[in-house]
Each structure stands twice: as structure tokens, then as C-alpha cells.
Amino acid sequence: MIMYKHIGLLCIFCLCAFWQNSHAQNNRVSEINVSRDSLKNIPDSLKIKKPKKPFKFTIDGVRAGFDIVYPIFDNFVFPNNPFNPNDPLTKTYRVKQRYEASIDVGFAQNRFFAVFDYGYSKIERYRLGLPFTGFSYKNIGSYLRIGVDYNFMHNNFKDEAMFVGFRYAQAGFRHDFQYFGASEAWGFRPPRLVTLPDTAIIVDDRFIGNISESGLSASWVELVLGLKVNVWKQFFMGYTARIMIRSGIKGEDRLLANELPGFGSTNRTARVFFNYYLAYRLAFKRKYK
Amino acid sequence: MTKNLCIKSFFFLLLGTIFFMLSSCEDCTFTSKNSTLIKVRFYPEAERINRRFRKASFTIDSVRTERGTVFRRRGANIDTLSLPINPTDRDNAYYVFFRRLNVTSTEQIIDTLQVSYNRQFSVISPNCGYDQKIDNLQIMLNKTTLKTATVFKDNLSVTDTLNIRIFF
Numbered sequence: 001m002i003m004y005k006h007i008g009l010l011c012i013f014c015l016c017a018f019w020q021n022s023h024a025q026n027n028r029v030s031e032i033n034v035s036r037d038s039l040k041n042i043p044d045s046l047k048i049k050k051p052k053k054p055f056k057f058t059i060d061g062v063r064a065g066f067d068i069v070y071p072i073f074d075n076f077v078f079p080n081n082p083f084n085p086n087d088p089l090t091k092t093y094r095v096k097q098r099y100e101a102s103i104d105v106g107f108a109q110n111r112f113f114a115v116f117d118y119g120y121s122k123i124e125r126y127r128l129g130l131p132f133t134g135f136s137y138k139n140i141g142s143y144l145r146i147g148v149d150y151n152f153m154h155n156n157f158k159d160e161a162m163f164v165g166f167r168y169a170q171a172g173f174r175h176d177f178q179y180f181g182a183s184e185a186w187g188f189r190p191p192r193l194v195t196l197p198d199t200a201i202i203v204d205d206r207f208i209g210n211i212s213e214s215g216l217s218a219s220w221v222e223l224v225l226g227l228k229v230n231v232w233k234q235f236f237m238g239y240t241a242r243i244m245i246r247s248g249i250k251g252e253d254r255l256l257a258n259e260l261p262g263f264g265s266t267n268r269t270a271r272v273f274f275n276y277y278l279a280y281r282l283a284f285k286r287k288y289k
Numbered sequence: 290m291t292k293n294l295c296i297k298s299f300f301f302l303l304l305g306t307i308f309f310m311l312s313s314c315e316d317c318t319f320t321s322k323n324s325t326l327i328k329v330r331f332y333p334e335a336e337r338i339n340r341r342f343r344k345a346s347f348t349i350d351s352v353r354t355e356r357g358t359v360f361r362r363r364g365a366n367i368d369t370l371s372l373p374i375n376p377t378d379r380d381n382a383y384y385v386f387f388r389r390l391n392v393t394s395t396e397q398i399i400d401t402l403q404v405s406y407n408r409q410f411s412v413i414s415p416n417c418g419y420d421q422k423i424d425n426l427q428i429m430l431n432k433t434t435l436k437t438a439t440v441f442k443d444n445l446s447v448t449d450t451l452n453i454r455i456f457f
């Protein structure tokens with residue numbers, strides 16, 4: 001079902017992108033047809049072939065930005081639900097802190113962008129409200145993405161872009177798992193009230209297990225599609241939709257990773273996500289004709 | 290330029306909204322096949338030699354762990370037993386069998402079965418909880434009158450009917 005959603009989503013995106021591209025190209029085609037008609041009567045010997053102008057790999061500008069999807073998701077769409085000792089009826093708790101910054105370097109007259117993304121992720125999951133059993137899982141790490149985008153509207157846009165590209169990403173992280181419960185067969189009994197002559201105390205014999213693993217890493221590749229729009233002066237907004245395919249996770253021993261920083265849940269090897277960036281562009285060179 | 294910007298903004302908002310709407314939240318549909326119980330069956334030593342493996346009754350008073358009791362019924366005749374693995378993060382466990390040669394016997398025999406295993410935890414989601422996969426089950430008989438024990442299936446699954454054969 002989720003796969004169909006992703007495929008549908010990509011189809012919509014591609015249709016939108018190609019509609020806009022073809023809309024721009026139709027205007028250019030009509031201009032070309034007019035010029036072709038006027039050239040029909042000119043002898044071939046007089047026709048001058050216009051050489052293709054090679055583009056130069058000069059740096060046009062640097063754009064630095066940050067993602068706002070993660071803060072919106074983590075604070076408004078699925079708000080954090082930190083552990084509250086005064087609310088014993090709540091069974092599950094979740095805390096997510098994710099941030100991402102992005103830098104792209106535009107070169108070759110707005111044709112290509114070298115992209116560098118860096119992100120930090122801290123995810124905590126708890127199940128504490130049940131009387132006898134529960135766990136906590138913490139996953140902390142960072143990730144780096146590098147890649148190249150090609151702006152297929154470079155003839156139409158000066159500083160803006162509609163692009164496709166690819167990324168290679170690597171994440172490093174650690175995770176901690178603590179679990180507790182009761183097992184009569186092993187003498188770990190649930191909390192109980194023991195009455196003494198002058199007082200009553202709660203005796204808790206539940207077991208606690210701890211697993212911590214560090215130095216884990218994972219890598220993945222991404223196919224990206226996106227848009228960068230100049231909204232005001234040198235400020236840009238834009239999004240990057242990404243299809244991510246991951247390889248194996250290195251360093252897992254006694255605990256399988258539940259999350260990968262920058263990738264998300266490890267339930268699936270392929271995921272679709274998108275980031276929405278606010279950015280500022282520092283232009284180095286402006287020689288468009 | 291304004292028109293282009295409007296068109297672009299429209300597509301941008303449309304796609305953004307679709308992505309937000311289609312973002313799947315966590316739901317729990319997980320069911321695990323992994324088990325934390327070791328299924329043990331008892332056989333007379335002759336069955337191992339003849340390779341017929343017909344299970345037989347084993348007279349037992351109790352089975353104990355370090356701090357608790359797995360089974361307790363004086364003079365019970367059983368042929369199959371489920372032993373829960375150590376719930377802590379240790380990867381070994383031992384079980385002490387207090388048994389008799391037969392129901393009428395008054396002499397109590399104490400045997401110890403030690404097991405070790407590899408255990409791998411995975412967190413599914415807060416609602417689903419966590420899972421643990423146990424494999425590479427190995428056994429060692431200590432301070433025992435039991436003849437021998439063999440591992441029949443070294444990874445634990447809820448569909449298992451037998452993991453360890455004990456011959457007495």
C-alpha cells in the first residue's frame with residue numbers, strides 16, 4: 001500500500017515537472033519554427049552555423065540553508081511526547097530532535113550544484129506505563145550527504161532550479177536499550193506492597209537489562225528531485241524529494257537498530273521522504289546572456 | 290516572473306501537502322515468530338542408541354533457576370518441559386532438576402543443565418514493544434546423572450515442539 005503511495009507521488013511530481021518544462025519549451029519551439037521558415041529561402045552556402053557555446057565550470061554562488069520539515073514534524077505534526085512522571089496512565093513516550101543543514105555550490109551557469117547536507121538526530125522511545133514490563137530505546141547520531149544536482153531548467157532560470165540528482169549518504173550513530181520486566185521462573189517479581197509492623201513498602205524485584213552499542217554506521221544512496229525558488233532578494237525556498245535505498249548496517253551485535261539518522265525507520269530498505277529548505281544564496285558571479 | 294513564481298509556488302504547496310498527507314505514521318501490525326522458551330523432551334538412553342526417539346516419562350519434583358522456580362510438582366511424570374531463558378541481558382542460563390528415578394523412589398537426584406545462546410534484541414515500536422531472537426543454542430551438562438543431551442533445533446521459535454533432547 002505504501003509502495004503505491006510512493007509511486008503515485010512520484011508520478012504526480014514528474015507530471016508537474018514535465019508540464020512546466022514543456023510549457024516553457026513550447027514557447028521556444030514556436031520561436032524556432034518562425035526562424036526556420038525565414039531561413040528556407042537562404043542558399044546553403046550563405047547559412048552560418050552557430051557554434052554551441054561551451055559552458056564554463058565557474059562557481060556561480062553558494063547557497064546555505066536549513067531544513068524545516070523535521071522541526072515541523074517533530075513539534076507540530078507528531079509532537080514530542082516526553083516522559084511525564086505525573087502521568088502514569090500514558091503508556092508510550094517519544095522524543096525526536098532532528099536538524100539538518102544544507103550547502104549547495106552552483107557552477108556551470110546554474111547547470112549543476114554540488115550539494116553537502118549535514119544532520120543530527122536524537123530519537124528516544126519509551127514504553128514505561130505498563131505495570132510489569134517496558135523498555136527505553138535511544139538512538140543518537142549524525143549523517144552527511146554529498147551529491148550533485150542537475151538543473152534541467154537552467155536556460156529559463158537564472159538563480160532558481162528544478163533539478164534531479166543523486167546523493168551518497170553515510171550515518172554514524174550509537175544506540176542504548178534498557179528493558180525491564182517480571183519473570184516468576186527467574187525470581188523477578190512485579191512490584192508489590194509489603195506490610196511491616198509499623199510501615200508498608202513497595203518491593204520491586206523486576207529485572208533490568210542494558211545494552212549499549214556505539215560506532216555503528218550505515219550508508220545509502222538517494223535519487224532526488226526538487227525545486228529552489230527565489231522568494232526575496234537572496235533568500236530561497238525549496239524542497240528536495242528523495243528516494244532512499246540503504247545498504248546493511250555495520251556494527252550491530254546484540255541490538256538491531258530501529259532508526260538510522262537521516263534515513264528513518266529501518267523497517268524498510270527503501271524509503272521516500274522530502275525536505276523543505278530555507279536558504280540564503282551568496283552569488284559569486286553573474287554573467288548570464 | 291510573478292506568474293512563474295505563482296505557478297512554482299502552487300506546485301510547491303501541492304507537493305508539500307501531498308507529502309505531508311501521505312506520510313505514514315507508526316502503526317503496530319507486528320507479530321513475532323521468535324520464542325523465549327526452550328522446549329525440552331526426555332528420552333531413555335536406549336532410545337538414543339536405537340535412534341527411535343520415543344519420549345518417556347521423567348519423574349521430577351521441581352526445576353529451579355538461580356532465583357526462581359520453573360516447575361514444581363512433587364513426583365510428577367513429565368515427558369516435555371518448557372524452560373524460559375534468562376530474561377536479563379546475560380546469554381546463558383542454568384536449570385537444576387530435582388528428580389527421582391521413579392515415582393516410588395525416595396532418593397532425590399540433582400542434575401544441572403546449562404545452556405548458552407546468542408540473543409539479538411530489536412525494538413519494533415513503542416506500541417509493539419521489543420522482540421528478541423535467540424539462536425546458536427548450546428548445552429552443557431554439569432553435576433549430572435543424565436546420560437547425555439543434544440540440541441535438536443538451535444534457534445527458538447513459537448512453532449517449535451523440540452529444541453533439546455535429554456537422555457536419562
